[in-house]
Amino acid sequence: MxxxxxxxxxxxxxxxxxxxxxxxxxxxxxxxxxxxxxxxxxxxxxxxxxxxxxxxxxxxxxxxxxxxxxxxxxxxxxxxxxxxQRTDEPRGPIKVSLPVAFGRQYVAPHIGAFLARYPQMQVRLQLTDRFSDLIQERIDLAIRIGALEDSSAIVRNLATDRRVIVAAPDYLDARGIPKAPEDLLEHNCLLLRFPGSKQYRWTLTGPDGPQTLRVAGNMDSDNSEVLLDWCLAGHGLALKSIWEIVDHLNAGRLKVVLRDHPPVADAIHALYPHGAHVPARVRAFIDFLVEILGPKPIWERALKVTI
The missing domain is CATH 1.10.10.10 (Winged helix-like DNA-binding domain superfamily/Winged helix DNA-binding domain)
Structure with a gap:
C-alpha cells in the first residue's frame, strides 16, 4: 500500500x-x-x-x-x-497566502506573538501577489484584496481597502497635476500586471457614478513594492491602497491627486476552502488577524493627512 x-x-x-x-x-x-x-x-x-x-x-x-x-x-x-475539533488548543501547521507588501507590513511582524499564544502551531507564509489556488496548493487560508473570483471558498471580510491615486512631488512638478479623470490618459501610469490583475483599468468615483478608464504607461511589474519604488522615484502615477503608503503620505513623499474622484474602494478578505469543519488553527489565525487590524484598520488610524 x-x-x-x-x-x-x-x-x-x-x-x-x-x-x-x-x-x-x-x-x-x-x-x-x-x-x-x-x-x-x-x-x-x-x-x-x-x-x-x-x-x-x-x-x-x-x-x-x-x-x-x-x-x-x-x-x-x-x-x-x-x-x-476535539481539542480546545489550536495545533498543527497552517499555510497562509498573502499579498507581498501586506503580508510583510501587517502580518509577518506579529507571527511571533501568534505562536507565543499557540505554541502547538507552526505558521508558513506564502507571500505572492498572484492569486494562489487554495486546493491545488493546499493553502489553509488566503488573504486577498479586491474582487473575489473563487466562489468555492468561504469568505470573511477583514477590512475596507481605501485607495488613492498618488505621485511624487517631482513627477507632478514636471508633468502637471491631473484635474479630471480623463487627464490620466495623458499621464504615465505605473501598473501591476499578473494573471488576474485588472490594474490597467482604473475605476474612479464621481457625481455621475463610477467611471472606468483604461490607463497606460511605460513601466509595469508583477510586484507592488517595485511599483511603489518607481512612484517614489517620480516615474509616474500609481493607484495604491492607503495601507501600503500611509507613511509616505504622512511624510509628504507622495501626493494624492483627483481627490474628488477617488478610486472605488475594495475590501480585504480572508478565504479558506469550503469544508464541513473549519480547523481550529484556521479560526484562531483569522481571529488573530481581526485583532491586530482592529475595527478601524491600523493604517487609517495612523493617517495624519486629509486625502
Whole structure:
C-alpha cells in the first residue's frame, strides 16, 4: 500500500513540475524526493512521471493518479480537521497566502506573538501577489484584496481597502497635476500586471457614478513594492491602497491627486476552502488577524493627512 507521505510528495512534484522545486517546497532533498517517487511507482507497479532535463510531467497513468491523490489528501485533511475539533488548543501547521507588501507590513511582524499564544502551531507564509489556488496548493487560508473570483471558498471580510491615486512631488512638478479623470490618459501610469490583475483599468468615483478608464504607461511589474519604488522615484502615477503608503503620505513623499474622484474602494478578505469543519488553527489565525487590524484598520488610524 502506498505511503501517505509519498502521495503528498508526488502531488507536489506534479504541481511544480520539478523534483528539486518540490523538494524545496517540502524541505526535502532532491534525492529523498526521487527515492519516494521511485518507491511509489514500485508500490503501484506503474510509471507515474516522465523526466526531461527541463521539466517533470505526469504520464497518462500519473495524471489520473494525481486526481485520486488530491481526493485522498483532501479527505485525510478533513479527518484531521474533524479530530482537531476535539481539542480546545489550536495545533498543527497552517499555510497562509498573502499579498507581498501586506503580508510583510501587517502580518509577518506579529507571527511571533501568534505562536507565543499557540505554541502547538507552526505558521508558513506564502507571500505572492498572484492569486494562489487554495486546493491545488493546499493553502489553509488566503488573504486577498479586491474582487473575489473563487466562489468555492468561504469568505470573511477583514477590512475596507481605501485607495488613492498618488505621485511624487517631482513627477507632478514636471508633468502637471491631473484635474479630471480623463487627464490620466495623458499621464504615465505605473501598473501591476499578473494573471488576474485588472490594474490597467482604473475605476474612479464621481457625481455621475463610477467611471472606468483604461490607463497606460511605460513601466509595469508583477510586484507592488517595485511599483511603489518607481512612484517614489517620480516615474509616474500609481493607484495604491492607503495601507501600503500611509507613511509616505504622512511624510509628504507622495501626493494624492483627483481627490474628488477617488478610486472605488475594495475590501480585504480572508478565504479558506469550503469544508464541513473549519480547523481550529484556521479560526484562531483569522481571529488573530481581526485583532491586530482592529475595527478601524491600523493604517487609517495612523493617517495624519486629509486625502
Amino acid at each position: 502506498p505511503h501517505t507521505e509519498d502521495l503528498a510528495i508526488f502531488a507536489r512534484v506534479v504541481e511544480l513540475g520539478s523534483l528539486s522545486a518540490a523538494g524545496r517546497d517540502l524541505r526535502l532533498s532532491p534525492a529523498v524526493v526521487s527515492n519516494r517517487i521511485a518507491r511509489l511507482e514500485g508500490d503501484l507497479k506503474a510509471r507515474l512521471l516522465n523526466r526531461t532535463t527541463r521539466r517533470v510531467n505526469p504520464t497518462e497513468e500519473g495524471a489520473a493518479f494525481y486526481q485520486h491523490c488530491l481526493s485522498i489528501l483532501n479527505e485525510l485533511e478533513q479527518v484531521e480537521n474533524l479530530l482537531s
